[in-house]
Each structure stands twice: as C-alpha cells, then as structure tokens.
Amino acid sequence: MKQKEFNIPFSGLKQGKHHFNYQIDNTFFDSFGYDEFNAADVNLDVVLYKSSTMLELDLEASGTVNVNCDITSEPYEQPIDGELHLVVKFGEEFNDEDDEILILPHGEHQLNIAQYVYEMLVLAVPQKRIHPGIEDGTLQSEVLDRLNELRPKEKRTDKEENDPRWDELKKLLTDK
Template sequence: MDKFRNYDIAFSGLKDGKHDFRFEVNQAFFNLFETEQEFSNPKIIADVFLDKHSTFLEFEINVKGSIQLVCDITLKDFDYPIENQIKVLVKFGEVYDDSDVDIITIPHKENAFNIAQLLYEDIVLTVPMKKVSPDLSQEDIALLEKFSPQEDEIEEQEDEIDPRWNALKNLKK
C-alpha cells in the first residue's frame, strides 16, 4: 500500500475543465517522508486547482497556514506564517520525468497524479534560513546590535588585502 495515496488526484474520470481539491497538511503528512524538519506543529491547508485538458493537466497549488519555528536568537518557539503558490504543467509521455521544475511528464497509462512531493518541497522551501521571532524584546534587539559587526568594521575588513594576494598578482607579469 502506497503511504502517499491520500495525495493522489485521480483525473481519469474527470471531465475537461476546472476542479478543486483541498488537503490538510499536518505533522502526520511530514512523518510520511521520514525526514527531520526544522519546524513543528504545521497547520497548513493546500488548495489545489486542476484545469484538465485533453492532452495535459494544469495544477495550481496554494498553501497557507503556519508552522512553529525556534528563534535563532532567543531559542523560543514562535508561529511563522506560510503562504505560497506553485504552478505545474503535467503532460503525458513514455516515462516519468520531473527534471523540469515547471513541467512534469507522466506515463500515458497513469490515471492519477500524486502531489505529495510537490506539497512537501513547496512547504519546506518556504522555511527561512534565518529564524528570527517577530516578537523580539528591546533587550534582545539591544544585544543583537551590541554583538553585530558595525559598518565601519566591515569597511575596514574589506579595505585590508591579504599580502598573499598581492604576491599572486606578481605572477601574472
């Protein structure tokens, strides 16, 4: 039994035209992938719009909700809003091919398209590299400013040239 079958969109019995689907994305969804996430407590709704044509399928996937992140500065949990949209064109061919980001080819014999991987990647890629709570206190901000490099320090570092690089310049001559 395929653990991702709940995320199949069966298109073979659908008439040409527009169709709407809705998926709840929670921790159980991410547990299916057996990977560690940088977030917890996902509460996300994925609205999937399918425009079926006779020779191809157009998908628009809108995700909206929140995840819980740990602030890099305070180490406190905070809710981070997730909102993103992707569009994917699914065409039919001999073999499965997802090498193009915007166009996926599936075999002619398929009667459903699974969106689990698309949802997973879409959500995971919206997680910021730097996780800073929007509710930093004035003390936290003061500490950040105290230990952050000042602009004049950065300019000094950029002006200093390592003497080894100067020696390399002489090799060109």
C-alpha cells in the first residue's frame, strides 16, 4: 500500500474529534509516479470525527509547489490550497466509486488517505501555470523577449470604422 504514514488507525480511537498533521514534499508525488512538480512543501491538516457508525474526515492543505511556467518554462513557486470532506461508512465490501463517500468492509481497522490527498493537491494547481513575473513585468526571460518580438505590430487605429460584412447582420437585430 502506498504511503504507510497516511494510514489512519481509527479502530483504537475513542469517539469524537482527532487531529493529524502531515508535511508533504516531492517524495509523496514521486511515489505516485507524478513528476510535474520540481519541489513541494505542503502542510496537511486532517480532522477525523469518529462516531459509532461512521467516520468523517476534513482535509485541509496549503503550501507551495515549484512548477515550470507554461509560457517561459521558468520554475516558480505556485501557492496551492485544497479542501476535502470525506465520509467513511462500513459495508460488505470496499467501494470508493463515490468521490465523497468511501465504504470500508466491516472489521477494517485503518484507512489510507494518500490517494485522496494526492488527487486533492494535483487538482489544486491551476490548469495554466503562469509565472507571476509575467503578470507584473518583473520576469526577464529570452522566451518572453522572443514572444514580444513576434507579437503583431499593427493596431487598428480607427475603431469606429465598421466591417461592412457585419452591417447586414446588425440590421437583423433591429428589424424585429
């Protein structure tokens, strides 16, 4: 089983609230064969509510992952935050088809949350990774310089001039 330190042995716990804390670095993502991050520094807090019939887990993560910018390939620190609420019930057999409800077989005494943590953190990273230095103009990069050179130079100066092809369509809007 992946990441034994993410096993939560719930059978010995009293009913009520229990706290767990994890520090996640890149070895965690490496164990899943995920190599999109250059580095990771994420703090994960887990609160487990144990009742006689079920478990509820609240996972909260925050930290940074070092990723390469999609535009310039420059590495940068991307802040990430993630939250997940998971309900664990007991049944005849293991079932994790529902994203928010996990069914463990009766008699099970521990729960591994590594897969849930992995998915939550990977999904917390924006689809498009853009170095903050691009937005504020502080990033000096050959790639950016080259992109600026290739940017179209001409700009439409007369915004009032209409394209005659659109005029006929605009008439349709007023001919009601």
